[in-house]
Amino acid sequence: MPSEAVDNYLKAIYEIAGDDGRASTASLARKLSVAPASVTGMLQKLAVRNPAPVEYEKHHGARLSDHGKQRALEVIRHHRLIELFLHRMLGYSWDEVHDEAERLEHAISEQLEDRIAERLGDPEVDPHGHPIPRKDGTIPPRRDLSLLDLFVGAKTMVSRVSDNDPEILRYLSELGITPGTTLHLTERAPFDGPLMLEVGPDKEKHALGPRVAGEIRVVPPAANGETTG
Numbered sequence: 001m002p003s004e005a006v007d008n009y010l011k012a013i014y015e016i017a018g019d020d021g022r023a024s025t026a027s028l029a030r031k032l033s034v035a036p037a038s039v040t041g042m043l044q045k046l047a048v049r050n051p052a053p054v055e056y057e058k059h060h061g062a063r064l065s066d067h068g069k070q071r072a073l074e075v076i077r078h079h080r081l082i083e084l085f086l087h088r089m090l091g092y093s094w095d096e097v098h099d100e101a102e103r104l105e106h107a108i109s110e111q112l113e114d115r116i117a118e119r120l121g122d123p124e125v126d127p128h129g130h131p132i133p134r135k136d137g138t139i140p141p142r143r144d145l146s147l148l149d150l151f152v153g154a155k156t157m158v159s160r161v162s163d164n165d166p167e168i169l170r171y172l173s174e175l176g177i178t179p180g181t182t183l184h185l186t187e188r189a190p191f192d193g194p195l196m197l198e199v200g201p202d203k204e205k206h207a208l209g210p211r212v213a214g215e216i217r218v219v220p221p222a223a224n225g226e227t228t229g
Contacts, residue, residue: 004106007075008032009042010053013064014072024061070137077133078105080126081116083163087127088120094127094178095169128169129160129179129217147183147195147208147216154221155184162215172216175199175206183218 012031016023025043029036046068047056053068064072082104083097092100108116117123117135124140125131131140144159158181161172172178176199184203187196194207208216 005042006046006053007071007106009046010064010068010072011075011079013054013062014069014076017061017063019069020063022061022063028062073133073137073139075105077135078108078113080130080132081113081120081123082108083126083128084120084123084132085116093170094163094173095166097127098163098166125160125179127179128163129158130163143220144217145220147185147213147218148210150185150218150221152185152188155182156218156221157182159217159219161217165215168212168215171212176204177206177216 009028009032012028013023016027016031025036025039028039028043032039043054043056043062046052046054047062051067052065053071054062055065056062079101082101086092086097086100087094114135123132131142133139142159150156158177158179160179161169161177163169177183181200184198185195186198186205189196192210194209195213197206197208198204199206
């Protein structure tokens with residue numbers, strides 16, 4: 001079985017680069033909080049394994065092989081199923097589940113994975129709105145864009161929220177901004193100022209700075225039958 005460290009590298013490459021892209025050494029070092037030299041060393045080792053989970057080229061970063069992508073998606077499936085199980089069945093808040101899932105994702109058996117999925121009704125998204133890879137390694141299609149890319153006047157709905165920062169998740173929860181929440185962008189301050197939003201059916205008014213708004217992805221307004229104004 002792959003080690004936890006290898007799993008973390010494969011998952012990080014996928015989350016940065018997607019199916020066919022490349023992840024730079026610098027981006028992996030930031031995501032994994034390790035030195036760039038350590039990243040280079042690990043990528044070189046992974047590239048000469050048989051079968052090799054990554055393809056690595058100096059100065060061009062790394063991409064996943066088919067073997068590596070299969071394992072990365074399996075670990076991501078474990079992670080997101082565990083997050084949803086903890087949230088829905090055990091009452092964890094959405095800002096608590098990520099770290100727990102990080103510890104458990106490498107350890108669960110395929111039988112336990114199947115039972116969790118069955119108990120949850122074979123869900124498509126985790127508590128943050130991120131798609132859960134299917135058992136066959138495919139991912140339910142999602143079409144969304146950053147909240148920062150909306151035009152003033154756009155009406156939309158939250159698709160997913162980054163789970164990188166628990167404090168931001170807690171803050172957004174207090175504002176009632178979670179996947180499925182409707183948003184209306186009413187004003188955008190100049191020079192990277194805050195976005196003014198009407199949130200939910202009650203149209204509560206909130207201001208979000210670029211850092212927080214950048215953590216939110218939304219359904220394209222056209223998909224909601226709306227225009228961008």
